[in-house]
Amino acid sequence: MWRVVLKRLLAALPNLVGVVVITFLLTRAIPGDPAAYFAGGAATMEAVEQVRQQLGLDKPLIEQFFRYVGNLARGDLGLSLTTGQPVLKELMARLPASLEMVLLSLLLACAIAIPMGVLAATKPGSWFDQLARLITTAGVSLPTFFTGLLLAYVFYFLLGWAPAPLGRLDPIFSPPPTVTGLYLIDAALAGDRALWWAAFKQLILPVATMTIFVLAPIARMTRASMISVLSADFVRTARASGLRPSTVLVRYALRNALLPVVTTLGMVFGFMIGSSVIIEKVFGWPGVGSYAIDALTASDYAPVQGFVLTMGILFVLLNLLVDLLYVLIDPRVKIDA
Amino acid sequence: MSTPLSTLGHIRHVLSDNPVTLVAATLFAGFMLMALLGPSLVPFDPLATNVGPALSPPSGAHWFGTDALGRDIFSRVVVATRLDLGIAFSAVLLSFIIGMPLGLCAGFLGGWWDRVISRGADTIMAFPLFVLAMGIVAALGNTVGNIILATAVINLPFYIRVARAEANVRRDAGWIEAARLSGNGNARILAMHLFPNALPPAMVQVSLNMGWAILNAAGLSYIGLGVRPPEPEWGILVAEGAQFIVSGEWWVSFFPGMMLMLAVFTFNLLGDALRDIFDPRKRT
Numbered sequence: 001m002w003r004v005v006l007k008r009l010l011a012a013l014p015n016l017v018g019v020v021v022i023t024f025l026l027t028r029a030i031p032g033d034p035a036a037y038f039a040g041g042a043a044t045m046e047a048v049e050q051v052r053q054q055l056g057l058d059k060p061l062i063e064q065f066f067r068y069v070g071n072l073a074r075g076d077l078g079l080s081l082t083t084g085q086p087v088l089k090e091l092m093a094r095l096p097a098s099l100e101m102v103l104l105s106l107l108l109a110c111a112i113a114i115p116m117g118v119l120a121a122t123k124p125g126s127w128f129d130q131l132a133r134l135i136t137t138a139g140v141s142l143p144t145f146f147t148g149l150l151l152a153y154v155f156y157f158l159l160g161w162a163p164a165p166l167g168r169l170d171p172i173f174s175p176p177p178t179v180t181g182l183y184l185i186d187a188a189l190a191g192d193r194a195l196w197w198a199a200f201k202q203l204i205l206p207v208a209t210m211t212i213f214v215l216a217p218i219a220r221m222t223r224a225s226m227i228s229v230l231s232a233d234f235v236r237t238a239r240a241s242g243l244r245p246s247t248v249l250v251r252y253a254l255r256n257a258l259l260p261v262v263t264t265l266g267m268v269f270g271f272m273i274g275s276s277v278i279i280e281k282v283f284g285w286p287g288v289g290s291y292a293i294d295a296l297t298a299s300d301y302a303p304v305q306g307f308v309l310t311m312g313i314l315f316v317l318l319n320l321l322v323d324l325l326y327v328l329i330d331p332r333v334k335i336d337a
Numbered sequence: 338m339s340t341p342l343s344t345l346g347h348i349r350h351v352l353s354d355n356p357v358t359l360v361a362a363t364l365f366a367g368f369m370l371m372a373l374l375g376p377s378l379v380p381f382d383p384l385a386t387n388v389g390p391a392l393s394p395p396s397g398a399h400w401f402g403t404d405a406l407g408r409d410i411f412s413r414v415v416v417a418t419r420l421d422l423g424i425a426f427s428a429v430l431l432s433f434i435i436g437m438p439l440g441l442c443a444g445f446l447g448g449w450w451d452r453v454i455s456r457g458a459d460t461i462m463a464f465p466l467f468v469l470a471m472g473i474v475a476a477l478g479n480t481v482g483n484i485i486l487a488t489a490v491i492n493l494p495f496y497i498r499v500a501r502a503e504a505n506v507r508r509d510a511g512w513i514e515a516a517r518l519s520g521n522g523n524a525r526i527l528a529m530h531l532f533p534n535a536l537p538p539a540m541v542q543v544s545l546n547m548g549w550a551i552l553n554a555a556g557l558s559y560i561g562l563g564v565r566p567p568e569p570e571w572g573i574l575v576a577e578g579a580q581f582i583v584s585g586e587w588w589v590s591f592f593p594g595m596m597l598m599l600a601v602f603t604f605n606l607l608g609d610a611l612r613d614i615f616d617p618r619k620r621t
Contacts, residue, residue, distance in 0.1 A: 018460030022469075026476040141601035143552050145559045146575055146594035153582045164583065274467030278556055282579065293560050296475055308472035312464045319463075 004327050012320040019312035024068050027305050028061070077309070078302030080295065087306035091288055095310075096181025097168060098280065098287030102272050104184075104203060105210035106265075113215045114261070117222025118254060124227060132223070136216035144275040148209040148282035155205060162205050165283040173198045206283045213275055214268050221264040225257040232256075259330055266322040273311055347614065355613065361606030368600055371418040381409035383416040383569050392586050402588035404577060413569040414593050420570050421600070424481065425550035428488035429543055436493045437539060440500025441527050445508055455501070458494040466491040470553060474562045484563035488550050499542050503535035537615035541608050548604035555597055571597045 059067075071077075077087040120132040155162040168183060169175060173195055176186035183199035229235065230253055238248045277289030284290070288307055295303035381388045387407035395402045401410035443454040461469065473487035507513060516526050555572030557563045564570040566577065571593045578589030
């Protein structure tokens, strides 16, 4: 089995290389003088020249690329013009905020979409099936910023159930001592119930928005996968042997049907990372996405490129994780290798 | 046994079987009409300010209400149809024109072609696609043309994969061999024989991509890239209304957002319908 794991790890390497190459090309694709862009609008001629030397922009492209990779290896993603801080430091500080939202949404989406897909599969063509299809198609057609705004309007303005969409915590609370950066976990570790609730309440709307968006692929995949598994011979045998319908459904069919769903999760992560950028803007969430947008509006390019690179690498690693998870779950993979 | 249906008969059968498909087709026709005739039929100039009291709710005079500058939202939403659909259509067309030949070559010629092209497609897919679009627009400049380019780039892998799969399956088919024996060169085989066969699944992809391209362009505009105010575009219209939604003026964002959703919904359903027409086995 370790050979299979190693193969998967090696297969991820070209993707990592590709991500780095494309991000590098994007940094050099800026029309005009890249040195002027990185030095900033207010820079003098000498400052621009200094930046040019520093980034090695006067050297041939190949040498620039190796310099870039060297910088990456040292963790140097450049400096933000607006804050003067190293980009990597700022990204790492803001990453837990985005991760907390994404992870919670994934859990919620699976908790809703998988049972939905299973139920739709057991009664194909029924009203439930059509309704599920309608809900999931509608969910995926709604732009995330619109869903977010609608939810904020209904649940904050009209009903007053949710707090104002102003970020991770109500200003009267201060964040818990940092262990993981995820407020729910940190607040729980610190034993602060009021803080935990405050953090949880702020999370509800952004998480709901993202969940609605990703319900569709998970539910569809579960449904299609369940339908094909339920028509398999071994399920027929299980039923004929007199096993209870719930046993057949869960222990026999679902466990096999979940495999393609796991592979879909890789694609779903891509959607989530992309939509997290927008959701962060709608709810004022201090994550990496809003960091990149702010930098973009201020024509500050280093953070944007750092963001694209980080998200690319994160996505490759997440897909690798999903691949490895698949290897662990599916015993047939060992035989194929 | 009933007689086999003609193509038109088959289409009619699918449409009647699934009323949702009929709805999708009607909506699609509606959007086309709005895009083509909208600007000449709207009651107010979409850019004219103070045609009504600022931030007034939907009424008889202003069906969708007015925004903070007193502009008629209904006119703005209808006129935006042309821009949004135009951007999405251009991006998808560009992806199609570049992606299909690349995919066909990769699938049919194999070897070095396959390795390079597949590797390129995989590298694009290694990014979360919206993030890549942001990166491309940030690098190349904040214009509508670059939005179209960025959306086209991130949609390329879908067409490459579809074309590659179709070409690969038919590579060793007998009729391809026959075509080659008749003296057809590779180029002719790719264009005349393989391309028409790859068209049906590609058409499904085109429809689904249209919906996705619209969402993409709107998302990029929402965060401030691409189309700039006061140009009416659905994403920008929602962004303009975002600040008012928490104080109760819901109509400024609601109507553009609903129009967005309807457009994407239409193209998604249309894609499903096309899939049902072309390949009944893949019906979901």
